[in-house]
Every structure is written in structure tokens, then in C-alpha cells.
Amino acid sequence: MEFYVNKNIMKTKRIFPKQNRYNFYRFDMNENPEGLPKSFVDSVLKEITPEFLATYPEPDNFVAKYATYMHISENNVLTTNGSDMAIRYVFETFAKESSEVVTVSPTFGMYDVNCNILGLKHIPVEYEKDLTINVEKILNSINKGVRIVVLVNPNNPVGNVYSRENVERIIKRAKEVGAIVLIDEAYHYFYPNSLIDVALKYQNVIVLRTFSKLFSLAACRMGIVISNPTIIHYLRNARLTFETNSIALLFGERILENQGLINNLIESEITGKKYLVSELKKENYVYLECEGNFVLIKPKYFSPLEIEKVLCLKKRILIHSYESGILKDYFRVSIGSEKMMKLFTDAFFDVDKK
Ligand SMILES: Cc1ncc(COP(=O)(O)O)c(C=O)c1O
Known part of the structure; x- marks a missing residue:
């Protein structure tokens, strides 16, 4: 059958x-x-008791700590099972089958994979031969069918970054066609500038962060979405109830307490x-x-x-x-x-x- x-x-x-x-x-x-240093890992592991493992995850303490750490509101933050999963939720929430998604190419592979899984049309904007990206080409690709524009800043694997001015031009162009701009800051800290303040100024912008890179917790799967409360509300609706596991949340809290x-x-x-x-x-x-x-x-x-x-x-x-x-x-x-x-x-x- x-x-x-x-x-x-x-x-x-x-x-x-x-x-x-x-x-x-x-x-x-x-x-x-x-x-992470072994002594730090050992000290956090001591907090993991049978009761802790038997209890469903509660993200609120972590979210409050993260919001304070980032000088933003708790309503601006959502945790996900790695930023991989945040990408999936953003695509599911803000696009439908045949919607177009603009990214530069090459970029992080899961953007294309998620387009394929969800039946979205991936519009790759190619780099120039000298490994620079022409922002005009990104702007020109944002047409009426586009629902999401992805800017990985710095991009993986090329490692270029976008100026604030160009990002705002892209955000404004995306707004004209009703598209969301997803700014992936997985490599923040290695590159100190952030566009979170820009993101929170507009209605159509989302920033992703991860605990897998500088914070060295790839095994735990901890991604963060930062955006305005309306977008966070929609993504929370899309998210599984017990999305980020307790071990990730515990390690995340202890890292944030340890500047x-x-x-x-x-x-x-x-x-x-x-x-x-x-x-x-x-x-x-x-x-x-x-x-x-x-x-x-x-x-x-x-x-x-x-x-x-x-x-x-x-x-x-x-x-x-x-x-x-x-x-x-x-x-x-x-x-x-x-x-x-x-x-x-x-x-x-x-x-x-x-
Ligand atoms: C640009 C970018 N975004 C997201 C991710 C996924 O990270 P996570 O471990 O949070 O799922 C990666 C992983 O390499 C990445 O390079």
C-alpha cells in the first residue's frame, strides 16, 4: 500500500x-x-540532580537573565533548540509554499535545506569573483514574491560583514514588499558589532544568536531569537512547548553569570x-x-x-x-x-x- x-x-x-x-x-x-574550562563544566554538572532531569524545562529564568545581559526586554527574547531550529520556525511562520527567500551564496547550508523542506523558492545572490558581495544585487533581488531576506553577519563561510547603512537599505526595501529580514549573528563576539539595535527599531527584523560558537555549547543546542514582541509572539506560537532543554538553559545561565x-x-x-x-x-x-x-x-x-x-x-x-x-x-x-x-x-x- x-x-x-x-x-x-x-x-x-x-x-x-x-x-x-x-x-x-x-x-x-x-x-x-x-x-569550556573543565572546572566550570564540572561545577555546573554538580547541579544536575535526578529531580532536575525529571522536570520539564522552564526557560523563563534564563530568558530574564539573557534579557538583562543584553539590555533588552524579556518580550524580545525566545529560546530555540539551536539557531538551526529558529531558522525553521522563522521560515514556517513568515513564508508559505513558493514564497521566495533571498540569501547570498555561499552561506550557511541550512538556509537552502529549510527552503527545500518547506517548498520555498531559494533566490541565491552570488558573490563576485573577488569574494565581495554586491549589495545592489541583494536589493534588486527583493521583489514582490520575497517573504524573507537572510543576512548572515558575518557570513559563513566567506566571513564578510554588512555596513549598518546597507542593512537599513535592505530592511527598508524588504518592508516595501512585506518581507522579514533575518540577521544571523552566530559569529557575534568574534565580530564585535551587532545589529540588534537596528533590528528592534523596525517591525520586520529578526536577529539570531547561538550558544554553539563562542559559548562552546554546540552539544546542548541553544539558539536565541531577538525581535520585537509581535514577532516573538508569533514564533512562540510556532515553537514546541519544551523547545530548549534544561541542561542547555542551566549552562546558558551559568555562562551569563560569569563575565x-x-x-x-x-x-x-x-x-x-x-x-x-x-x-x-x-x-x-x-x-x-x-x-x-x-x-x-x-x-x-x-x-x-x-x-x-x-x-x-x-x-x-x-x-x-x-x-x-x-x-x-x-x-x-x-x-x-x-x-x-x-x-x-x-x-x-x-x-x-x-
Ligand atoms: C551562520 C550560522 N547560523 C546558524 C548556525 C547553527 O548553529 P546552531 O548550533 O545554533 O544550530 C551555524 C552553524 O554553524 C551557522 O554557521
Whole structure:
């Protein structure tokens, strides 16, 4: 007997992340390769009791703390199961089948995947050959059928950022056609500027943040939506009741209470990136110093794919290369502490030689 399958889901092509990555040095998915200090993790784990695990998650304490930390109101904040899930809710809530979604290309892969799953029409705006993005092209693609415009700021994987002026031009153009602008700030802190104040000034703007990058909680799945109370209300309607798990909320609260820890994470990233870039410079590498926690590097003697394979097999190091497209000559390496970056450069220079 035949059964019904949603045609959009049937046709969606997925590439799932590599498994068994624990035994590798992970520079491939923009996580913190080392994670939070063990003493901090141990102290938070002590709070996890059988009763805590038996109780459904209660996000309100975290939301209040986050709002205070960000100097915004609790009505401006919603937690999700990673910002991945926030993307899905935004698409489900503010678009319908055949609506158009504008993103630059390349960008974070889940934007295209969610378009496919929900039957939305993805309008990719391509980068120029010199890896710059022409904002006029983004503006010109915002036509009447567009319901969502995505700006990943800084973008992953290219690492460019948008000026306030250009973002406001895009927001105003989107408003004319009744579209939402989704600003994904997953890489905030590595890039210190934020557009939250701009977002809260307009009715049609949403900002996404994640605890997976600087805050090093990718395993816990904690995403944050920041917007005006009307948009937050609609997204809360769309969201599952027990969306963000208690362990994520607990770790999130304890991180926000510990500014010293946050400062150390930021400092460690800055020093790590400085070290990596100075080593690449010394060795005359072509690289793109992205605004996120990653750098794009052009190998000298082998293809990025070959470097990826050899680093994985011989050095137990994971990086990310691109089979085709504008980044095919580069691989992306995530930034960690100076110690991690030294481990990476020692291995990479040893592999990329005649
Ligand atoms: C731009 C961007 N947005 C969102 C995400 C998803 O993050 P999360 O772990 O919060 O789902 C990523 C992950 O790499 C990303 O690069």
C-alpha cells in the first residue's frame, strides 16, 4: 500500500555531518576545538540532580537573565533548540509554499535545506569573483514574491560583514514588499558589532544568536531569537512547548553569570587568530581573514581536498574544504586557542610542502 510522503521532504537532499569526531582535533565546523574550562563544566554538572532531569524545562529564568545581559526586554527574547531550529520556525511562520527567500551564496547550508523542506523558492545572490558581495544585487533581488531576506553577519563561510547603512537599505526595501529580514549573528563576539539595535527599531527584523560558537555549547543546542514582541509572539506560537532543554538553559545561565569566563573565551580566540594569521603571513600563504571564528586558506602545493584528507589520516585534524564553487581553492579552518592554532599550523606546514 502506498503512503503519502510530503513531496518537498521526499526531494530534499541532505548531507549529514561526519560522525566519530571526538578523537580528532576539530577545526571543521566552527566549534570551539577545546570547549569550556573543565572546572566550570564540572561545577555546573554538580547541579544536575535526578529531580532536575525529571522536570520539564522552564526557560523563563534564563530568558530574564539573557534579557538583562543584553539590555533588552524579556518580550524580545525566545529560546530555540539551536539557531538551526529558529531558522525553521522563522521560515514556517513568515513564508508559505513558493514564497521566495533571498540569501547570498555561499552561506550557511541550512538556509537552502529549510527552503527545500518547506517548498520555498531559494533566490541565491552570488558573490563576485573577488569574494565581495554586491549589495545592489541583494536589493534588486527583493521583489514582490520575497517573504524573507537572510543576512548572515558575518557570513559563513566567506566571513564578510554588512555596513549598518546597507542593512537599513535592505530592511527598508524588504518592508516595501512585506518581507522579514533575518540577521544571523552566530559569529557575534568574534565580530564585535551587532545589529540588534537596528533590528528592534523596525517591525520586520529578526536577529539570531547561538550558544554553539563562542559559548562552546554546540552539544546542548541553544539558539536565541531577538525581535520585537509581535514577532516573538508569533514564533512562540510556532515553537514546541519544551523547545530548549534544561541542561542547555542551566549552562546558558551559568555562562551569563560569569563575565570573566566570557572575556577569557574572547581573548583566547583573538590570540589564536592573531597567531594563525602571523604564521600564514610568515609562510607567504594566500588567506582570507574572515570576521568569524574561521579563516580561509589557499594551500600552495596540494588541492584543499587533498590537504583535508592527509590532515585527517595522518594528523587526526579535521578541516573543511569545498568541492566546487567560488571557494574551491580554499579550505576553512576554525579558530581555537594559540595552542590549538600552533598544533594546526605545525601539521599543515608539514603536509603542504614539496
Ligand atoms: C551562520 C550560522 N547560523 C546558524 C548556525 C547553527 O548553529 P546552531 O548550533 O545554533 O544550530 C551555524 C552553524 O554553524 C551557522 O554557521
